[in-house]
Amino acid sequence: MIARVWHGYTKPEHADAYEAMLKPELLPGIGKVKGYRGSYLLRRAVGDEVEFITIILWDSIDAIRAVAGPDYETAVIPEERRKHLSHYDAKAAHYNVTSINEPGELSAIVA
Numbered sequence: 001m002i003a004r005v006w007h008g009y010t011k012p013e014h015a016d017a018y019e020a021m022l023k024p025e026l027l028p029g030i031g032k033v034k035g036y037r038g039s040y041l042l043r044r045a046v047g048d049e050v051e052f053i054t055i056i057l058w059d060s061i062d063a064i065r066a067v068a069g070p071d072y073e074t075a076v077i078p079e080e081r082r083k084h085l086s087h088y089d090a091k092a093a094h095y096n097v098t099s100i101n102e103p104g105e106l107s108a109i110v111a
Helices: 012-021 061-068
Strands: 002-010 036-046 049-058 085-088 093-096
Touching: 002 012, 002 061, 012 036, 012 049, 012 085, 049 061
Parallel strands: none
Antiparallel strands: 002 049, 002 085, 002 093, 036 049
8 A cells, every 4th residue: 555645835814725625535536546545634733834734545656646647746736726725745755554553453564
């Protein structure tokens, strides 16, 4: 499994509107894409901005390419959302998920 991690920042007055655009799906129709495994949306105040981190879980890099294109590291940000962002990562980082720890379990290795 692959975790795609991306950071974006808003001014506090835009944070609620931006967050609302990300719910219930981080990207329109993403839940129907083959290889999509779920996502997390993180939010915190940082100085005079609000930081958002998206973590999207995928079966493989190929599944990410199906959404993001051949240059799969490039951030996918719908135009209507960009107006709420003061700045953002131009590229997403990708990590192999090597372990998931569930409550009551010691560890589960992800194949």
